[in-house]
Amino acid sequence: MLDSALAALASLTQPSLLLMLAVGVVAGLVIGLIPGLGGTGAVAILLPVTFGMEAEQALALLIGALAVVHTSDTVAAVLLGAPGSASASVTMLDGYAMAKQGRAARALSLAFLSSMAGGIIGAVGLTLAIPLARPLVLSFGAPELFMLTVLGVSLAAVLSRGNVAKGLVAGCLGLLLGLVGIAPSTAEYRFTGGSLFLADGLSLVAVALGVFGLAEIASRVGQRQQPGEEIALGHGWLAGVREWLGHWTQVIRGALIGIWAGVLPGVGATAGTWLAYGQSVATAKDKSKFGKGDPRGIIGPESANNSVEAGDLIPTLLFGIPGGVPAAMLLGTLLTYGIQPGPAIVTDHLDLMYLIVWAFAIASVVGAALCFLVTKPLARITKVPFAVLGPGLVVVMLLGAFQESGQLGDLWVMIALGLLGWLLKDTGFPRAPFLIGFVLAIPLERYYFLTDAVYDGAEWLARPWVIVFLVVLIAPAVFALIRYLRRRRGTDTDDRTVEPAGDDEGELSGSVWSLLTAAGMLVVFVTAFVVAGGYSPDARLVPRLITGVGALAALVLLILEIRRLRSVSTSPVPGEQPARRRFPGVAVAARTFVWMAAFLGLVALGGYVAAALVFVPAFLLYVARARTRTVLVYGLVTAALLVLAPILLPVELPLGALMTR
Amino acid sequence: MSTQTPEREAVAAAPTPGCSKQAALMIMSLFVVLAVAATTLGSDLLRRAAATTDGDFAGETLEVLIPLAEGGGTDTWARYVGTELSHVVPGQPGFAPVNEPGGEGIAGTNAFVAEARADGTEILVSTASSVVPWVLGRSEVQYDFDQLTPILANGSGGVIYARTAAGVSSVEDLVNRDTPLRFGGISATGLDLTTLVAFDLLGADVESIFGFEGRGPVNLALQRGEVDLDYQTTSAYGPAVAPLVLSGTAVPLMSMGQVDVAGKIVRDPNFPDLPTVVEVYEQLYGEAPGGPALEAYRSLLALTYTWQKAMWVPEKTPDAAVQTLRTSAHEMAEDPEFTDAAAEVLGGYPIIADDDLPALVHDAYTVEPDVRDYVVELLASDHDVQLD
Structure with missing residues (x-):
């Protein structure tokens, strides 16, 4: 075993392999920066490039990209509040809050280091998993997976500080939205209104980018920058490193949860990242800082979302069962080289297995280092007023979401969900339970029915892992109840006065x-x-x-x-009439959504390039009130990039009705 | 951080326009003109007429529509075969795979028949998940495989196997049971349908559980003892089932078989030692099967296994373009270098692209109304699936 491991490492010193790995890392980082593409986008864009390569080179390229996508997707989440991928929306909760307090550098260095460690631990996990994966996967049947989904959703609702009712409502709404489409057990279409486009359900990318990304744009475009509110990079790099070292147990826990979620088929990166966040909160003594810039809220999820990809490779390689779309495409690539994933891969292609492990580990380190280098120049983007940044972000996010399904309808859904996300945010509903509910709805239903069909009565409740999950599920609820009762007996004012009207409280x-x-x-x-x-x-x-x-x-x-x-x-409150408060943000947000809808309407008519050519300058002129030169350069560069994108990359632009077919 | 760039100060402080109304109007009209140009030019550039009838595809791009998400077996197959095909077509056209998932393959296929150019540059991929709804006559389906022209086709095979610990050692254990065997399925209206019809034909005592994510998870569930019966396609049999058979955990019962040129169900060349469903029937009941169940099985076997994956162009595509594509595909399929390299992707079955293809495909894709009635009835009575 050690021989093959060292041989694989030696083979990685070949210039051709190193070059491919480097290309993969750079491509993966760039793709991660663009909201909406994520791991699927990385593999899809690089796959055509690999045809004609040797298997080793192709793997180095793809693994290099896959290992670092979740390192750089944090940048937009932290600096702009627009997650680079669905799983980065978890990091956004605390990362963006930290950035708003002027500690973006600290948040980013925590995230990069955690991503790197997650990647390395993931690679080690991949190596060790060879003898362990089989019993682990076989011990997780339908009942265990069902309990896991229940745990995920419940954690989300319980973790909504102080407002379980709002958390529950948001979680249920997410679950309901996740059920749109084909029912797992009966192949019936539900809540589709007869539309075939809804039959496969809503796209996760569209939901995540809408609820978090577009909502953020809407609420910030109109804001005049107030002192202390600007996103500043700050100088916390070293402080971040020190803080990170202090939380090393969080790193390991997050990474292990990530591997575990990746190994289990049907859990996925977003849910795995969320479970890591949930355990960070659940095991913390002082939970009050979560969502307001707690470093632990960044470290756990960031370690997890990189190790998920490594964990995902375990069932992909050993059983031929991919856990996510990127792994599924990697599986296809292996097949085209005549490599059949399955238990025999350990004996037949051990050198390739180790090549993957080493490539993953090296890419994680190099990727994090590169991220440290480029963040400073990238962070300048936050000095640009949001109103100027907004139209470009809208164009990029909608294009990113379009790549997943190629349906214009998904973009309308995304804007509608942006509106919903904004409403949730401003009325103080937590959005995390919404997203996690959406992700876990179908698995929850699927494994419930499988459990019900496969096991008689309640015998499945006696399975050891099920009992463990039940305890984990019930214990926090009991604690929360006790704490609630105590607080009620004590001072009732606690709730209202101590909580400052922070960001998460919402304007409305x-x-x-x-x-x-x-x-x-x-x-x-x-x-x-x-x-x-x-x-x-x-x-x-x-x-x-x-x-x-x-x-x-x-x-x-x-x-x-x-x-x-x-x-x-x-109760007469002197000097204020709360019922008649005015909300200037509402009008601005409403106007922004109208702009977005108008843009999409133009896309439907004249295609993406033409719509961007009108939307970007118009928005800059009439909303951002930018200078002439800015408008001209910005508008033309955006259009030029959009024209070039489909030529250089396998990116598809939406076509308009007026374009002759 | 209080001293900022002047630009930001200006924007933040000034409610007045960044430039005058007239300037703004001028800029906007400039961009609108550009936009109109982009719309018309863009469509011309994207949709210029293709020259594909001269036996040369130089300068063209083969756009292959895969109506499923990235990463599945069909996606892998289509990307690989499409790439190789674009290399052998004269003029070496470009290759652009387009995934259009939605409605289990129905949405993308609908879009193809509605919009695809009939010049040989747009190619549709079909597979069991888009073919079965068409057989069932689902209302969402707006395509008809009789109205499309096949370029090439590729078969697949399957093996039904059982968990030995469930008390199955041979096909006799499928019938006259105290407790039914549990079969793990994904959805009754997909590729599983052929297996369900096989069980019905054999009168096997089977209870079907649907809702699994894929065949891989069913294989794992069988190893856990959650289900007793499963089937795997030929390419997955080696890695997923063979080790279980070797260790005595599972026993292979039968192969799906293949439909030969004469329409007879014969043994699968990849599993010469396994009896077909028809042979198992003879073994159990001492006579040859017949009736609507057999007809339905034969039809579904041809559609979902023998002719499982295919590439099509619109019916109105000029013959010359079709001929160029099909001849190139045939050359590719005959090239030993290709068949060696593609062995894993093709799953042990050759690509068919010869002159007999249209007639064979036409036979396979002609489904008798009786077959449909039988299947709809079976789904309603045994599996609670009501079709419109």
């Missing part, structure tokens, strides 16, 4: 808007509950459960909101 929190949102959610859940009645019993059960719980939580929330509004309006 506690206003009529918040009440209307709760009412709207109630309507959505009740409607979906009724609609679900038309499905066959097996397809109806889970939607009914989710909408039932959601409706209940929304009702509770509605009552709370009404009571709060009443108490505010009856």
